[in-house]
Amino acid sequence: MASSSGIALKTFSLANDITQISPQDEIYKFDVEANKRLLRDAPWTKEPHYFKTCKISATALIKMVIHARSGVPYEIMGMMQGKVTGNSLVIIDSFALPVQGTETRVNAANEAYEYMVQYIQGSERVSRLENAVGWYHSHPGYGCWLSGIDVSTQLTNQKFQDPFVAVVIDPNRTISADAISSEYQSIPLSKIEDFGVHANQYYQLEVQIFKSSLDDELLGLLWNKYWVNTLSQSPLISNRAYAVSQLNDLHQKLAKAQSVVPSTRAPVPMVEKDKALMKKDDKKKDEVNQLTKSVRDANKIAIEAQHGLIAQVLKDIIFSMRPAVPIPGIETEGTTVAQAGDLVDTAMSIG
The missing domain is CATH 1.20.58 (Methane Monooxygenase Hydroxylase; Chain G, domain 1)
Incomplete structure (x- = not known):
């Protein structure tokens, strides 16, 4: 895909992994003219791996994770608003789409597209200048990767809006009891045939989380309200x-x-020249x-x-x-x- 923007969002801790911006709110400034020039030049069309990082607001991330968790066991979908800064896609805000997918696919119906257009137009009327820069959806229980349907959706989105990034969230893995991050993913049997087949059509971006001074206040209020539930709940339950x-x-x-x-046996020792024959099997x-x-x-x-x-x-x-x-x-x-x-x-x- 032209700008090949796809990322897999991994499990992390908001408390430890948030990148402090100095000055903290500088990243939220929107230069209209500079943005127009960048979109006109479109350097990502000349370099498929132009983008290196995806910076996501802590508030936008919380909204996405809550939305993803509310849809379990079904997939959900939403849009992300932000801007391009250098070789980074910056996600300032996110909003949910009225879409509920099955366990195998999630597609936006006509109502969802109408809702998306109305939301973006409403944002413009209240002087929200951020563009639609990506979409997110969930894979409840089967990892962060793009399926064939996801890649098709991404390609369709990029025809109308470029650059465009795809974020995948696994709400089950996010709150699982596994405290140690691992690159190994346990893929359900029903998803194995599609897993990794389309990996050459997108690439993973480095994820950075940032927050503003107002986000500090918001996160503090949320923690003061929900800290008891956070400490008392069990992921096993x-x-x-x-x-x-x-x-x-x-x-x-x-x-x-x-x-x-029953039909397997121990491998027979082979010399180097014979190992090429194993590829046929x-x-x-x-x-x-x-x-x-x-x-x-x-x-x-x-x-x-x-x-x-x-x-x-x-x-x-x-x-x-x-x-x-x-x-x-x-x-x-x-x-x-x-x-x-x-x-x-x-x-x-x-x-």
Whole structure:
């Protein structure tokens, strides 16, 4: 695609990964004439990999994640407004489209396009100068990548608005119990055939999150309101539907791999010149690897469950501990500091 703008949004922490802009609000300034010149020159049409980063406002990101989470288990879609600064696409704001997709595709109907046009026209009337610079949608439970339908949608969008970036959000992975980021993605059996097939038609951009002084106030208000729920909720409970779907998908993968395992044998040692012959048997090799991938999926599910249990143990230690004060003749109930330390050691050894 001409400007080949596609990114996969990974899990991160707002508290740790926000890039402070100095001065903080400088990025929000919009130079109309400079923007017109840049759009007229369109350097991205001459260099497919012109864009290097995608900078997203913290407020816009929260809106997108909340929207994506509200649609689970279905896909959702929205638009992003912003500007181009150098070789960066800057996302200032986002808004949801009245679209609900199935588990296999998400398409904008005529009402969604009419809503989008009306929203952008309304933004212009109130002196919001940001352009429509991208769209976002969700992949609930199956990772951040572009499917064939997504690539087709992106190409259609770029015919009418260029540059244009695609953001994919996995709301289930975002709140999962997996505390360790990994490049490995567990793809459901129903999505495997489409996974990676169109990867050569887009490329991933570096994601940077920024906030303004007003965003500081907003994030502070949100934290003051929801910090109790944030600390008290368990990802094992709030995300249990996703965990069940993972186990169900693992069962299907193991059942499929079971038919291949009896016909496999240990590889015969070969010299270098004979290794070229193995390329002719790639399909067979992929079938054998089904069991290996299923083992990795099972290991990942177990690690996520362990992290969720560790989080619950630590919360219980921090918020439910009653230090024992020795009183003659009275047996003190509750967890002692020494017992709490033992629990922490046990939890860490599990992870």
